[in-house]
Amino acid sequence: MDPDEMLQAPQATLMASVADGVFSRNLPWGMIGIGALIAASVIALDQVLKARGSSLRVPVLAVAVGIYLPIELEVPIFVGGLVAWLVGRAVRRGGGDGGAVLQANHRGLLFSSGLITGEALVGILLAIPFAAWQSTDVLSIVPEGFDAAASWIGAAVVVGFIFWLYRASLRASE
Secondary structure, eight states: OOGGGSOOOHHHHHHHHHHHHHHTTOOOHHHHHHHHHHHHHHHHHHHHHHHTTOSOOOOHHHHHHHHHSOHHHHHHHHHHHHHHHHHHHHHHHTTOOHHHHHHHHHHHHHHHHHHHHHHHHHHHHHHHHHHHHTOTTTTOOSOTTOHHHHHHHHHHHHHHHHHHHHHHHHHHTO
């Protein structure tokens, strides 16, 4: 298969790099130490924010994932956090307490997890014909030159999903 058409798997690449480093006894300990220092700093910052009662939090897992994933995979994490923040503000404005905000965020988390699982399953299903025919164009149904329209349609679908996530999360607090 053409390397340009290969599907990315950053998690698998990371794990393969770590396993290779362990078995070849060639781990970049300096980088691991820097990562540990960054993680400890992020945890400390999060605890300071928590102690001050700040609504802004810095979860170490999101930071760690953001460090090694490509930007196109980080944007949904940011958008999800932004939607959760907006839902929390809307619930508080509507007179909801912390429990209502937590319930709304829980429902939004479940909704988002379902979307992520669905995306992963569709990715696996799409990989089957891509690998069998050695091409990512095997399922193409649109004519050449459709790129601009596809970008706009994709953006509209993303905005629709963001609105749907916001509404689904708010319904939990009603």
